[in-house]
Amino acid sequence: MSGQSQRGINFTEGEIFGRGAPDREGYTPPRSGLPAIDPESALPAGTLRGQLEGFPSLSEPEVTRHYTRMSQWNFAVDLNFYPLGSCTMKYNPRINEAVARIGGFTTLHPMAPQEQAQGTLQVIDDLEKWLCQISGMDAATLQPAAGAQGELVGLLMIRAALTARGNPRKKVLLPDSSHGTNPASAVYCGYEAVTLPSGPDGRVDMAQLDRLMDDETAALMVTNPNTLGIFESDIIQISKLVHDRGGFIYCDGANLNAFLGKARFGDMGVDVAHVNLHKTFSTPHGGGGPGSGPVVVKQELAPYLPFPVVAQGDDGAYSLEYDRPQSVGRAHGFFGNTGVLLRAAAYILSMGPQGLAQVAEAAVVNANYIRARLGDHYHIPYPGRCMHELVITDKLQSEYGVSTLDIAKALIDRGFHPPTIYFPTITRGAMMIEPTETESLETLDSFCEAMIEIADLAKADPESIKAAPVTTVRTRLDEATAARRPQLRCSLCG
Amino acid sequence: MEFPKDLKYSKEHEWVRVEDGDTAIIGITDFAQDELGDIVFVEAPKVGRDLKAGESFGVAESVKTVSDLYSPVAGQVIEVNPELEGSPELVNESPFDKGWIIKLKMEDPKELENLLSAQDYRNLAQKG
């Protein structure tokens, strides 16, 4: 089953500059009927430019082919398995796209009067309620544009609540396995990021927590299940200890896929959490498109939510509430990334409560299946079952000079996106594999077989793995030189 | 892998070489550069900054990861290796010599006694 990446037609494609011909044109817009304006009289001299030397004049098919060819160098979940750990690269159902394209949503002007935006406001209100139900929390904001922004919004709310109690405190505690955005958000919010060393089993070490959680610590930012794919089974005791010392629990909910419909942040003593719609709720990652990182909170933090807040009046009409004196402010223009919210709402409705719980079951079973199949071929640093993702290392392969990076590149030749590598940083040579629930047994098997073949070759013919990838348009890139001496300017810019 | 005997080491994988009694030259060890892989950027502090022992003074970024740098001793930064901005690879190629990162005027040279010997550091590194 491997070898799916081989293509008969692999286009190389160079820069677009210097191509075409001066008189060649693409699309010409029709005349507008408005009076022509002379730029020289309308704009300051310094802003005017004459001819741009070498700027390409191209036909529409030339432009289309240029970008389409380059897009084929890319990889997508629509092409094959994409087990990028921590990113939950599940398949994005097409029904979501159909819903997000409904004219009543797409043609709504963001400045339209609220009476004309009732449909969109209702979706926001419903989605907030569903996310609260799923997470066991009391209130939500859908404004944050990604998980990282959700973290900042959540910490700002904690800071506001502590300030109202009389002391915002100085530090935020973070397990050493946490995602890099967590300490970054803490520092951005004006806190000192203090590292909490994990225990030998990869979970929060209660003794270390007890030692470090003091009366200057505002919050513990914990990820559950954590980035090693391990459930923080002491979470109730953890929350109790932090609450007893006057701190808050921020839960990074990026890994919610592992217990969707099975367990809730609210029942674990969490005060505030973010969830990633572009992971758990099947909205697309990237492609230039936006993400969405809603934040859910317990009642105590609700007054601090970003404004405006959607409210429903007694007459059933929805409105935007701006009068929120304790709010931490706006986090996003208008209603957040509405197109993403619509996709997530469509997903929740099409799955239903039982469907969502099956997501978690299949995601966990799939990860444990891979774990069981690879266990004889790769070093597995943390014993016991995992949740929705597993971490393996290159310890066995490094004896033959083959590293995690080499294994990742060899997977590309076999048609798979590599897993997340060298993260979490506390595990040497980590490969973090997250299959998600949307993959068939055949796909999981073909991935495992590719991994086993790589492990066998690492021993028998290590050079073949170190040479990978060989089936791509560009083979092994010199990442170090690219980072040390980047050349980011096109030839036109000199 | 090298563990020069005339240096002092920290658990965070920095080395210290003492010059003129109270000047500490600080870099990261051969083991550390090997673990990090190709280093692509070193963020060093400004000259004049006062550092506490154990305080983070910058970061080393490699193709794999980003790692904080910690000062093994307290003191004031008196010089930063000017070569590293253009050639961060010096940390990989010559970790104990051309790849030094900062020089400190030490507050209390007695702090050096808290650091590890080459033998102790080798044991720590090889334990993995």
Ligand SMILES: Cc1ncc(COP(=O)(O)O)c(C=O)c1O
């Ligand atoms: C555990 C974890 N937390 C936070 C984030 C940040 O989310 P975002 O990329 O949406 O900002 C990620 C993203 O990969 C993550 O994996």
